Amino acid sequence: MTERHGHDHSSSSDYDKKIDDIFDLNLIQPILKYYSIKDNKLHDNIYNEKYLIRPLSISDYDHGFIDLLCQLTECGQITYDEFKQRFYQMKQCLNTYYILIIEDINLNKQIIGTATLVCEKKFIRQLGIRGRIEDVVVDNRYRGQQLGKLLIDLLTKFAHEKCHCYKISLECKDDLVSFYKQFGYDHEDKQNYLCQRFPKLSKKN
Amino acid sequence: MTERHGHDHSSSSDYDKKIDDIFDLNLIQPILKYYSIKDNKLHDNIYNEKYLIRPLSISDYDHGFIDLLCQLTECGQITYDEFKQRFYQMKQCLNTYYILIIEDINLNKQIIGTATLVCEKKFIRQLGIRGRIEDVVVDNRYRGQQLGKLLIDLLTKFAHEKCHCYKISLECKDDLVSFYKQFGYDHEDKQNYLCQRFPKLSKKN
Numbered sequence: 001m002t003e004r005h006g007h008d009h010s011s012s013s014d015y016d017k018k019i020d021d022i023f024d025l026n027l028i029q030p031i032l033k034y035y036s037i038k039d040n041k042l043h044d045n046i047y048n049e050k051y052l053i054r055p056l057s058i059s060d061y062d063h064g065f066i067d068l069l070c071q072l073t074e075c076g077q078i079t080y081d082e083f084k085q086r087f088y089q090m091k092q093c094l095n096t097y098y099i100l101i102i103e104d105i106n107l108n109k110q111i112i113g114t115a116t117l118v119c120e121k122k123f124i125r126q127l128g129i130r131g132r133i134e135d136v137v138v139d140n141r142y143r144g145q146q147l148g149k150l151l152i153d154l155l156t157k158f159a160h161e162k163c164h165c166y167k168i169s170l171e172c173k174d175d176l177v178s179f180y181k182q183f184g185y186d187h188e189d190k191q192n193y194l195c196q197r198f199p200k201l202s203k204k205n
Numbered sequence: 206m207t208e209r210h211g212h213d214h215s216s217s218s219d220y221d222k223k224i225d226d227i228f229d230l231n232l233i234q235p236i237l238k239y240y241s242i243k244d245n246k247l248h249d250n251i252y253n254e255k256y257l258i259r260p261l262s263i264s265d266y267d268h269g270f271i272d273l274l275c276q277l278t279e280c281g282q283i284t285y286d287e288f289k290q291r292f293y294q295m296k297q298c299l300n301t302y303y304i305l306i307i308e309d310i311n312l313n314k315q316i317i318g319t320a321t322l323v324c325e326k327k328f329i330r331q332l333g334i335r336g337r338i339e340d341v342v343v344d345n346r347y348r349g350q351q352l353g354k355l356l357i358d359l360l361t362k363f364a365h366e367k368c369h370c371y372k373i374s375l376e377c378k379d380d381l382v383s384f385y386k387q388f389g390y391d392h393e394d395k396q397n398y399l400c401q402r403f404p405k406l407s408k409k410n
Contacts, residue, residue, distance in 0.1 A: 066328065075329050075330065076331030086328060093297070094297065096298055096301075118325055122340070123271065123280065124280050126280065134327075168403075169399065169401075173396065177399065181399075186401065187400075190378050192377050192378070193375075193397075194375055194382065194392060
């Protein structure tokens with residue numbers, strides 16, 4: 001696994017580096033390390049220092065993070081200041097937004113994959129934590145390398161072992177059900193997911 | 206609609222009162238007021254000052270809030286200090302946890318209903334807000350008075366009009382689908398809700 005400091009900006013102090021990430025890399029490091037000693041070839045490209053997996057950083061605005069999300073769904077135009085504001089709003093919600101990204105080290109640190117674990121704090125279940133996997137996308141040009149699988153596997157283990165979620169859920173289209181089943185996700189009997197959508201209003205929260 | 210100051214603790218300063226709630230009552234007050242001028246009899250008991258609807262307060266630990274949640278699902282033993290810690294963890298996540306409760310004014314301010322709107326901050330959808338309705342329960346002894354309907358209607362309007370959610374979702378058992386459909390919630394075509402659950406681990410986040 002490539003070490004994080006392999007791509008630090010030379011102008012950043014240690015303190016800057018620390019607050020620059022959406023969550024503390026050290027939290028997920030043990031699970032990343034577990035991958036690096038696993039006896040399989042699944043993530044060869046990660047071990048070969050071709051790709052780096054790490055928390056979202058504020059500087060990822062310049063490396064195509066929003067463009068990548070646009071491959072998933074509508075994002076609209078987002079300025080750097082808007083991105084930064086939302087980034088710190090998320091970060092201010094402690095132990096809530098765990099956004100992982102994969103960068104292509106050799107392609108100008110381009111962001112080529114992302115997935116988010118959102119942790120909801122509960123009173124029920126002995127002050128339980130409920131996890132949700134959100135906004136999973138791998139760049140079209142990098143599909144077929146099992147990078148999505150890596151992200152989901154990592155976040156699921158992280159949610160269970162580090163966040164101690166009693167439940168993790170996600171929503172997906174029909175054609176992705178079998179993909180998610182391999183990580184233990186499945187339909188629940190007699191459980192319904194209901195939803196309503198609204199057209200955009202002029203003022204945002 | 207009963208005014209909030211009708212049941213303030215005499216020892217609380219204005220400042221204490223403000224930080225005592227999980228979210229600012231003023232945010233939802235316009236939507237509560239809308240109900241009080243609606244020309245229907247749905248919520249007579251609310252207008253008659255029998256019940257009070259308001260944000261969860263730290264003092265609700267003493268008025269059966271956890272006991273009420275136990276009617277919904279397993280809660281375990283939760284001390285006041287644990288409740289308080291979780292309460293402030295939620296509150297520290299700005300614009301995220303909107304927990305409404307209904308109290309029976311004449312029964313020692315007993316908490317008889319609750320529902321939560323959890324707002325998730327997104328980068329997608331032009332920095333969108335995704336709402337989720339969670340942990341809806343009305344005390345067994347108060348069912349049939351459409352208090353659940355009131356809570357869901359309020360939180361849905363609040364999520365749309367104040368939080369500007371582009372989407373609100375919830376999960377429910379089969380027998381509650383028709384209940385939620387009246388507020389605009391429905392299944393989505395080709396959309397799957399997948400989930401996995403874990404046994405309790407010894408250490409919590």
